[in-house]
Amino acid sequence: MRTRRRNPVVVSIFAAITTAGALAFPGATPSAWAATTPDFGPNVKIFDPKTPVTDINAFLQKISAEPEFSTNRQAVYFKPGVYGNAAGQNDPATATGIVNSEVGYYTSIAGLGTSPTSVTINGALHSEPRQNADGSSDGLTNFYRSLDNLSINPIQRPVGADAERAKPEGVAPAHTMRWATSQASSLRRVDIQGNLDLNGAYGATLFGTTMADSRISGTVNSGGDAGPGQAQYYVRDSQIGSWRGGSANLVFSGVKGAPASDFTGRGITTLPTTPTSRPAPFLTVNGDSYAVFVPKARTNASGVNWATDSTAGTSIPISRFHIAKPGTDTAATINKALASGKHLILTPGIYRLNGPITVTRADTVVMGMGYATLAPTGGQAAIEVSDVKGVVISSLLVDASPGTDVLVKIGTGTANNIGDATNPTTLSDLFVRIGGAQAGSSKISLQVNQSKVILDDNWLWRADHGTGVGWTSNTSDTGLVVNGTDVTALGLFVEHHQKNQVIWNGERGRTVFYQSEFPYDPPNQAAWMDGTKEGYASYKVASGVTTHAATGTAIYTLFLDSTFAGAPVHAWTSIEAPQRASVRFTAMTTAVIAFGGGIRNIVGTTGAAVDATQPNQVVPGFTASARLAAHPR
Missing domain, CATH: 2.160.20 (Pectate Lyase C-like)
Structure with missing residues (x-):
């Protein structure tokens, strides 16, 4: 059941802050x-x-x-x-x-x-x-x-x-x-x-x-x-x-x-x-001849580019795709087709597979239609990409089953420098759900071990309502773990996981836009502790990282269960990162959407708190707002 969100307390930092200072597709015509x-x-x-x-x-x-x-x-x-x-x-x-x-x-x-x-x-x-x-x-x-x-x-x-x-x-x-x-x-x-x-x-x-x-x-x-x-x-x-x-x-x-x-x-x-x-691939038709156009990556792009000539990307004829259908295709038939050199289209439906879709060939395209949904059984992963570059995955929804370690894994972790900035592995409109539609649990939703990957509109959601939802039911540690270098996230949404929402271990990572909510349902503070710290930071950059950048982050609390229990919990901070001049965060927002508790700091131990006991506070150098009213999540 969803709750009504009431007037929040919001503190925004909208200035550059460093944690050291203030805180080959083979084409076809x-x-x-x-x-x-x-x-x-x-x-x-x-x-x-x-x-x-x-x-x-x-x-x-x-x-x-x-x-x-x-x-x-x-x-x-x-x-x-x-x-x-x-x-x-x-x-x-x-x-x-x-x-x-x-x-x-x-x-x-x-x-x-x-x-x-x-x-x-x-x-x-x-x-x-x-x-x-x-x-x-x-x-x-x-x-x-x-x-x-x-x-x-x-x-x-x-x-x-x-x-x-x-x-x-x-x-x-x-x-x-x-x-x-x-x-x-x-x-x-x-x-x-x-x-x-x-x-x-x-x-x-x-x-x-x-x-x-x-x-x-x-x-x-x-x-x-x-x-x-x-x-x-x-x-x-x-x-x-x-x-x-x-x-x-x-x-x-x-x-x-x-x-x-x-x-x-x-x-x-x-x-x-x-x-x-890198724009997402899309289906085209010329008469009765169907193809999938796969755009090339763009650097420092501005404005639209709708070109479909060879300078803009590659058209792959539909004959080079295995067109999968739910209830007919198994993990074995899909993986056999991929191993034979086919690309993959997943037509609309739910694929209850007994193993992951395994991509072992560079430049493979895996594209869903109509929110095609991978619902692997028996705690299996949904997708595993080997140490190959240029893979394009687009328009898929993933539902966890109970006991999954990693639902989507890009790279094995043994060769994480594999990657190509001109032909980056790209995950567009990939959405992962833990609970809600079915009972499920996972340690990690998405793990990126490859370098130069682009994450393009990914929502990694531990469900807060629906089937199998509860603090001890749809358990999930972390939404995203990045181990690869030079990974870029564009439009990253990660919500309600029970430890850090994001852990960034790779060097030179970049995030442009991040939206996150802490879990709604810690029963009490003792149940949600990172060692001796209250709760977990939403966005964590590992202590050994020397260079990182993120802009446009919005991190919220709605501590529902602990509020009703009479002891609202707190998060010690929204962002945890090493104090280095080359680790930079800009344009940050924190908020208490509703109910009790709050966030003690914004980056590490820097930045003003937001707390339900101090509605609409204004702190010098910060901005308070109550725009996020009535958000039933």
Whole structure:
């Protein structure tokens, strides 16, 4: 059961602080593609421009009502062309013939063109907040949905039961589409030909996700100027008309049109470029010839790059992929295909495998559709990558079973300098869940032993609600352990693990945007101690590391169980790191979301405390805020 989050205490540091001072894909041309329509199974729907809009809407609305822990998975694709009628774009109330549906759980919707502009949707593919009994709205559990590689001329109207409400959430101004979501709901290669509302029609509380390689011609509204809104958001390698709203932690890297950094008012951190990035792979079609385009890495990127020629990446014909189906493929059949030289597509569904998917060949692509979910049995790992470079893993959800040591392992740990900055192993939209959907436990969710890896929008979540949730049930020590050198995390979300959320042992690591919550459920302080220290730091850089950098960190508490027990717990600090000038943290936020307890320090023993007994405190040199109200997590 989720709890209501009330007014938090927030302390933000928005200034550069050092802990020493203040604290070869073998490419193929289109002519080599096999001219055949693949069998993607029953959970993939492909529309073409001749499909009646009524049929499109009926299907999308049918699949939009899945519950949070549904076992159904869906992927929807649009072939190149124009869908829907643009006639009502200036007055959505009069619009007819538009593509208009909410997007529900475990649904990915994408265009099949080589550019987002190849597919135009006149209408809206939107996500709306829920309305609560007290009149508030939130999208705090609006997880697991995505849009990719399409253009939208936004014309939005309420649909379904929402349309019958006195105050429909789906109402939107002209030229505006809403995407009110929290974690694991990325926007990639999306071209919004108007405005994008990340908040809600009446204001809503949400907890942020990632937008990448996208263009928004109008205004993006995140809310939060007065009342609820997006608590955090990460946008990279994109272009926007303007941004409206403030938050605890909005981070922009390589975004043309991004707002200027505003460390004391709006909680904004803006970097002119993204140090290194690699866009996620995506499916394309030319006639009936399907391929997967795998972009190359970019260095110091800024703005969108939708090119698909040989300078931008490699097209791999679908004939070179093993197309797996749940209930049919086993770990053995998948690994046999990978060993034979095939890449891997996991069609939508849940794969209950008796062993890990093992990647032993450099440059292998493993791509999921429709939140394909790996649920290994018997405490087995989900994915293990050998000491090979250039592996691309994208769009997968992993559910732990009881007794897992490491769910996803990149590199064996015996040769951690293997890696290539020009062809980095990349994990995009990889989400790991401990409990919630099923009983599960793990020592480590993701372990990176390889160098120069890019972590791109990863949410590593020890569930705080759902099946098998409890302090002694869905046990998990740590979300992420990085042993490799020169690893970069872009949009890192790690929550509720029972010791450190992140442990960074490798040299020259970089994080751009980090969102984390301590576990909600320590029963008392004695049960949550790091030796003699109260609790564990969320983000820990090992004492032997000489160089590290992180910017845009937001770390929160909501100590639920200990509060009800009458003795709220504390964390001694949010970040633990060696005191060296080359270990740098910038733009840090800490907060007590609700209930009791707090955080004693921000970095090590430096920085002001946040505590439930001191609401809305203002400390000289710091900023207090109460923007993160009513967050039922």
